[in-house]
Amino acid sequence: MWDYTEKVTEHFKNPRNVGKIEDADGVGEVGSLACGDALKLMFKLDAEGRIKEAKFQTFGCASAIASSSALTEMIIGKTLEEAEQITNQDIADYLGGLPNQKVHCSVMGREALEAAIYNYRTGKKLDKTLEGEVICHCFGVTDKAIEKILRENDIHTVEELTNACKAGGGCGNCLPELKKIVDRYLKKTAAPEGKAPMTTLQKIHLIEDVIDREIRPALRQDGGDLELIDVDGDTVKVRFCGACSGCIISEVTLKDVVEARLKENVSEDIRVEEVR
Amino acid sequence: MRTIYLDNNATTQIADEVREAMMPFLTDLWGNPSSMHTFGGQVKKYVEIAREQVAALIGANDPQEITFTSCGSESNNLAIRGGAEAMDKPPHIITSKVEHAAVSGPCHYLEDRGFRLTKLDVDEKGRLDLDVLRREVKTGKTLTSIMWANNETGVIFPVGLIGEIVHEFGGIFHADAVQAVGKIPMKVSELPIDLLSLSGHKIHAPKGIGALYIRRGTQVKPLILGGHQERGRRAGTENVPYIVGLGVACNLAKKNMEEENTRVKALRDRLEKGILETCSGSHVNGDLTCRLPNTTNISFDYIEGEAILLMLDDRGICASTGSACASGSLEPSHVLRAMHVAGVSVHGSIRFSLSKYNTEEDVDAVLTELPKVVKRLRELSPFVA
Numbered sequence: 177m178w179d180y181t182e183k184v185t186e187h188f189k190n191p192r193n194v195g196k197i198e199d200a201d202g203v204g205e206v207g208s209l210a211c212g213d214a215l216k217l218m219f220k221l222d223a224e225g226r227i228k229e230a231k232f233q234t235f236g237c238a239s240a241i242a243s244s245s246a247l248t249e250m251i252i253g254k255t256l257e258e259a260e261q262i263t264n265q266d267i268a269d270y271l272g273g274l275p276n277q278k279v280h281c282s283v284m285g286r287e288a289l290e291a292a293i294y295n296y297r298t299g300k301k302l303d304k305t306l307e308g309e310v311i312c313h314c315f316g317v318t319d320k321a322i323e324k325i326l327r328e329n330d331i332h333t334v335e336e337l338t339n340a341c342k343a344g345g346g347c348g349n350c351l352p353e354l355k356k357i358v359d360r361y362l363k364k365t366a367a368p369e370g371k372a373p374m375t376t377l378q379k380i381h382l383i384e385d386v387i388d389r390e391i392r393p394a395l396r397q398d399g400g401d402l403e404l405i406d407v408d409g410d411t412v413k414v415r416f417c418g419a420c421s422g423c424i425i426s427e428v429t430l431k432d433v434v435e436a437r438l439k440e441n442v443s444e445d446i447r448v449e450e451v452r
Numbered sequence: 453m454r455t456i457y458l459d460n461n462a463t464t465q466i467a468d469e470v471r472e473a474m475m476p477f478l479t480d481l482w483g484n485p486s487s488m489h490t491f492g493g494q495v496k497k498y499v500e501i502a503r504e505q506v507a508a509l510i511g512a513n514d515p516q517e518i519t520f521t522s523c524g525s526e527s528n529n530l531a532i533r534g535g536a537e538a539m540d541k542p543p544h545i546i547t548s549k550v551e552h553a554a555v556s557g558p559c560h561y562l563e564d565r566g567f568r569l570t571k572l573d574v575d576e577k578g579r580l581d582l583d584v585l586r587r588e589v590k591t592g593k594t595l596t597s598i599m600w601a602n603n604e605t606g607v608i609f610p611v612g613l614i615g616e617i618v619h620e621f622g623g624i625f626h627a628d629a630v631q632a633v634g635k636i637p638m639k640v641s642e643l644p645i646d647l648l649s650l651s652g653h654k655i656h657a658p659k660g661i662g663a664l665y666i667r668r669g670t671q672v673k674p675l676i677l678g679g680h681q682e683r684g685r686r687a688g689t690e691n692v693p694y695i696v697g698l699g700v701a702c703n704l705a706k707k708n709m710e711e712e713n714t715r716v717k718a719l720r721d722r723l724e725k726g727i728l729e730t731c732s733g734s735h736v737n738g739d740l741t742c743r744l745p746n747t748t749n750i751s752f753d754y755i756e757g758e759a760i761l762l763m764l765d766d767r768g769i770c771a772s773t774g775s776a777c778a779s780g781s782l783e784p785s786h787v788l789r790a791m792h793v794a795g796v797s798v799h800g801s802i803r804f805s806l807s808k809y810n811t812e813e814d815v816d817a818v819l820t821e822l823p824k825v826v827k828r829l830r831e832l833s834p835f836v837a
Binding site: 280 | 757762775776831
């Protein structure tokens with residue numbers, strides 16, 4: 177018997193915003209029948225760009241249904257920029273917490289929201305398995321998805337990681353690889369406090385590294401690319417090439433992909449400018 | 453709210469007769485059966501009566517073939533670990549992919565210690581291929597452990613045929629009969645079975661008591677050492693009240709066997725038929741022709757088992773599910789996966805298991821509430837148009 181909070185039980189028994197929006201602005205679908213849970217999230221914006229309506233359909237357990245219901249309540253009234261800030265931990269907190277083994281239900285909520293916003297901005301379906309290398313084949317979890325989970329949750333063991341994103345919960349073949357990833361992450365984040373600031377040279381190397389590992393592969397899927405032109409203090413200048421140059425959403429790509437990744441991996445103070 | 457209990461393969465209500473029979477041993481007759489004095493020693497005969505009652509239910513020739521244990525899991529461990537380690541050469545361990553963890557656990561334990569382990573597949577109805585069994589058994593001396601009946605689906609295995617094949621090649625056969633005992637008639641003395649596990653709380657005795665049938669001549673190395681009790685096979689002062697309770701429960705089960713296979717079976721059949729008629733996209737899992745009379749395992753397409761279970765729970769109905777979400781694992785039941793149950797239904801299975809305490813009203817209640825639950829969850833599901 178799960179130790180669900182009253183709020184989880186209440187949202188499970190009386191889920192809010194169930195259903196479909198016929199002319200939705202954004203639709204996000206994550207999970208599958210085979211995985212045992214799936215969520216379809218739809219939203220519609222008002223004239224000011226705020227989410228005025230959100231609906232969901234969920235196949236899954238009580239906490240999956242409760243997490244979906246909570247998510248719709250949380251995003252209604254928010255702009256997409258505000259909604260994007262919601263982490264899986266926020267969804268769990270809204271419900272008064274989730275049992276450890278059910279954390280992945282809140283992650284499914286956050287991923288559906290991400291997919292719906294991506295769908296609104298690009299008109300495309302977000303395919304997580306194309307982004308990065310698939311580590312867990314049973315549940316189709318990539319290294320990129322795992323890194324995001326590690327950043328957003330206080331995870332110290334592979335078991336906690338499995339609870340959060342299911343990776344490693346099937347055949348178990350990827351468990352050694354997951355252990356390496358978690359250990360590497362913990363080592364990285366456990367760097368002694370008050371360490372010397374990066375030299376300019378170190379910063380440039382790190383920026384190049386992040387562009388190569390995290391940014392370029394994503395752009396190349398859509399036939400685009402970018403070039404690092406200069407680093408001036410915390411200002412990073414880049415030029416889009418290929419399909420990205422002249423793309424109508426290159427502004428979005430610049431902020432949401434390039435700048436966001438560099439902020440995460442290099443420094444919160446990074447600003448990215450496009451050189452045309 | 454009335455509790456409608458349809459989860460009897462998990463555990464059962466303690467029968468009044470069992471509790472009453474136990475009471476004297478929890479009050480006045482608390483002596484140690486091994487004592488030399490009359491006060492203690494007088495208790496011993498009740499332990500032996502219980503042994504006879506257990507032997508009678510399973511059709512063992514000699515009550516001394518019954519060893520009392522703490523539970524079905526201990527019986528399985530004693531049979532598999534104790535049985536394998538008592539053989540002159542480490543045997544090839546053969547089992548199936550649909551066993552209870554209390555069997556697969558000790559099998560894997562032996563595998564980790566160098567024993568060869570083979571887990572046999574089942575078909576989509578949960579049946580073993582006896583030709584494959586024969587091929588594996590042929591390879592040398594085996595300890596083969598196959599359940600008599602499956603706890604999730606109720607599918608009954610042909611233990612007579614399995615035992616014959618195992619014996620043909622000099623192996624030892626253990627049947628985990630925890631779910632079969634008390635539900636179907638058996639006469640173990642006439643079957644090629646060397647070891648057989650049973651559990652008290654599945655047949656209206658309390659939790660904390662089980663037994664292992666060890667055919668005369670079969671060697672088993674004890675797991676618990678340090679005493680002469682149970683003829684050296686299981687040290688530890690006898691759990692007299694529970695042993696007495698198990699004996700009475702076996703006696704009751706023998707008397708109620710007819711009812712189990714007529715009235716309880718009819719209730720199960722009506723429940724199953726009613727569900728299939730009222731809930732579209734529902735299917736029974738397992739071999740319908742060879743099944744325990746009290747069990748049905750039904751999958752509901754496009755919805756998830758834990759959600760069904762909790763909505764039933766909200767209406768006072770107790771059942772169980774093979775869904776991943778309910779167990780805390782991420783994979784659905786190993787039994788349904790071994791049977792290759794389709795992706796749309798493997799996560800939405802519910803097991804109803806009845807007992808003599810169930811009534812027509814219980815079945816009516818499920819048939820009223822379950823279709824509403826299924827309809828509600830289908831409304832929530834993105835896979836239903």
